[in-house]
Amino acid sequence: MNAKKIPDIIIGRLPVYLRALQHMADAGLKTTSSQELGEHVGISAAQIRKDISQFGEFGKQGTGYSIQFLIDKLREILKIDRIWDVVVIGAGDLGHALAHYNGFENRGFRVVAIFDNDKNKVGQTIGDFTVEDSATMSERIKSLGVKIAMITVPASAAQDVTDKLVQAGIKSILNYAPVNVTVPNSVKVQYSDPATNLQRMTYYL
Amino acid sequence: MNAKKIPDIIIGRLPVYLRALQHMADAGLKTTSSQELGEHVGISAAQIRKDISQFGEFGKQGTGYSIQFLIDKLREILKIDRIWDVVVIGAGDLGHALAHYNGFENRGFRVVAIFDNDKNKVGQTIGDFTVEDSATMSERIKSLGVKIAMITVPASAAQDVTDKLVQAGIKSILNYAPVNVTVPNSVKVQYSDPATNLQRMTYYL
DNA sequence: TAGATTGTTAATCGATTAACAATC
């Protein structure tokens, strides 16, 4: 289906385009141009046209892109034209925040369970969820068929948890723990450790 | 002082190297090689040597790098050989989690204040902090001399908040709101919206 | 010394930009 291999760096920009387009749609706009979209996201018009054209001819010369049409296409390409179930591992403050997070709505995701290995936390209520025991994690993930996990456990536990998740069939991991984890090629990991993110900016201060 | 202009992509990898090196140091290791470090972080040995050599000759032929020496150098380069004060804007779940977060310790950062514009939240206690009124934000940031902020407000408020932060002298922004913000060239922004991070991975499912 | 590993150069690879024909 995907004739060409699309570079990861392009895939990574599509959610940013999508977010900007949804913002425009919410503002009632109907069409936009590579120029206008580029100004919104801080990327050159040429690059936006090139990125989008990897997947088809979605624009019209002279008039630009239909915002709603492009949104639909990007959602389809990114496979977020559906709802993905997501599990949260670690019921600390960050785990709580992600379980409560209402920003997943309409963006393709839904948290379905949260796990912790601390017996004092197991059974606690977080919004609509009850914290489940890590011991039951593999079985639950398998039976739910979940493919996506967010890790908020301490660094020391992250590799262990990751191994179990991979074993249970998880294919995408958003890792908030401040540590690199090793996974098979078939599994994608995104890192989002707050301190590391800040450290990327202090050089410029 | 910085003779050459160092590409941003290299700066972005240094915190990752640093995290792996600190991990090694904690494990009691004294020296490492570009090969070994590369395996830890999933980056080629050649690239690691090239990245590091931008800043000086920190290794020794035949033996590699002294882990502690390289840690010290990276911390110096990244300007995290000190403690930076950070403010959190938005006292929702995510703001709470960041204010509580103990992962900033020893990594160069310290949260000093948290703000919200919701009168019901102002005055609430979060760990050692009392939620402050957004109306006083600019003054407080200026008088504290803070340069770094983390934004956890709703998307609709993010640009407004950003403008005020820039006005108050903030130079680095870690933005958790799902929206692109516009800032002057002198200000750095990192984005860390959970849904967008997940959307970067679904393509591969 | 022999083995290991750096720092750096040159070669390769990939990504971005500029430019413009096609066309709405």
Next chain:
DNA sequence: TAGATTGTTAATCGATTAACAATC
């Protein structure tokens, strides 16, 4: 039609990798 803007090609720019002399 005239003006605007796409999709795409070619040119440029930048980043990664391979290779190896230097040297610990």
